[in-house]
């Protein structure tokens with residue numbers, strides 16, 4: 001284990017109802033990473049996270065956090081982990097402060113932490129209201145406050161923006177982005193939307209049908225998302241044949257020409273050729289393949305979302 | 306650690322009806338006997354020796370208190386576990402640096418303590434009731450009052466452990482509550498029909514047997530066994 005790897009799983013497997021819901025997953029998360037754990041619904045994200053937190057026991061494989069085995073040193077590990085699993089849990093009849101106090105008594109951290117985390121998630125104003133009257137976004141923020149209460153080194157957030165409106169999603173995203181700067185925590189955040197973690201993640205792991213099918217830096221994933229050039233021209237089919245006969249590799253779909261090589265020289269060459277052959281060039285556009293489409297391609301759920 | 310868990314537990318039952326129930330149970334039992342004695346004052350009290358009246362009073366209170374205790378323990382266990390089930394807070398608590406054993410023990414101890422308070426309240430409430438009947442303060446049979454309050458409680462330990470376990474392990478509280486209600490009914494009719502080794506008879510034996518301490522000791526011992534079985538199951542199981 002590299003000295004800066006703080007979470008590592010080996011062949012992590014969980015069988016539920018006779019099915020391998022998590023199947024031989026090897027995760028590696030380094031200190032300071034914001035790790036985006038991605039996968040479509042039912043891929044096994046929550047099941048994996050439950051095992052990382054010691055809530056469920058792996059059928060097979062091992063988990064080491066901070067270099068310690070979760071089976072042997074669960075409590076020592078959890079002392080430095082804050083988490084929010086699936087949807088926020090809370091005691092509806094208690095106020096935000098009382099909810100945090102109940103957890104604080106178990107953690108044994110100073111009382112002042114309650115005000116601190118409430119102000120981090122901007123719930124100070126609503127601190128003394130019963131949580132059952134909170135909006136979903138506020139409950140989610142309270143969940144994050146709870147996760148932060150013990151001043152964790154590792155923060156595990158399972159779909160923290162689930163069910164929120166765009167403004168709520170943005171708010172939570174800003175909140176999460178601001179955390180590492182403030183306290184240097186490592187964050188594992190799961191989502192079924194790449195776009196959601198794209199802007200904050202430094203690394204991504206993609207899980208599908210229980211298997212980890214990709215794990216690398218977000219930059220690598222971006223590099224794979226090279227764009228292409230779309231040209232709309234008069235008489236596209238004839239233009240396409242002309243270009244092919246001059247050795248340009250272009251495609252033709254739905255009346256638009258596409259070139260997957262996007263360097264300046266290639267594009268200039270194609271346009272020059274078209275003009276020379278008297279085709280009218282209406283538009284030359286760059287289309288950058290979204291990470292989303294790459295993600296869909298990898299997870300093989302194209303069209304089903 | 307268990308103390309920290311308990312202090313969190315007591316915080317969590319704020320603004321729940323639990324405390325009301327804990328007080329209303331013994332109060333209701335004594336109040337019902339108040340009605341009984343009020344209606345039948347001539348027959349039960351007039352012209353009797355204070356000792357006789359106290360005996361009748363304590364006997365009648367504990368006759369009513371026993372089914373109330375068996376029903377109450379099922380409700381209290383269900384309500385204190387329900388606090389976690391409601392918004393599935395188990396995954397919140399058990400992802401904290403606390404041992405699963407102690408979380409389970411916390412729920413059991415909370416339930417047991419609340420019922421202890423209920424049972425203990427029978428003592429001053431019964432004494433006050435006797436005084437309102439005009440029985441002299443000097444005649445209060447404290448030791449009978451105490452044994453009739455605490456022996457059935459201790460003999461009920463297996464049921465406290467069973468209900469705490471069922472309520473914690475099942476998200477749907479209909480099952481533990483049904484078990485609790487059936488248990489109460491069974492214990493009501495346990496009197497002559499069951500042999501002494503049937504646990505449902507123990508709360509009753511704890512006040513009526515020649516040597517009630519057998520029932521008390523058996524209750525505590527079997528209570529520990531049920532608690533241990535529940536604990537083992539809870540620790541092994543994945544958290545929902």
Ligand SMILES: Nc1ncnc2c1ncn2[C@@H]1O[C@H](COP(=O)(O)OP(=O)(O)OP(=O)(O)O)[C@@H](O)[C@H]1O
Nearest residue numbers: 016017021039040041042043044045046047048192
């Ligand atoms: N107790 C269970 N018994 C059988 N199968 C289960 C059980 N719990 C979960 N599963 C299955 O395990 C798979 C993975 O579930 P999991 O909740 O981990 O997915 P997820 O990636 O978190 O999905 P989502 O994005 O919807 O939250 C699903 O197909 C689910 O049906």
Ligand SMILES: [Mg+2]
Nearest residue numbers: 045046086159
């Ligand atoms: Mg999930």
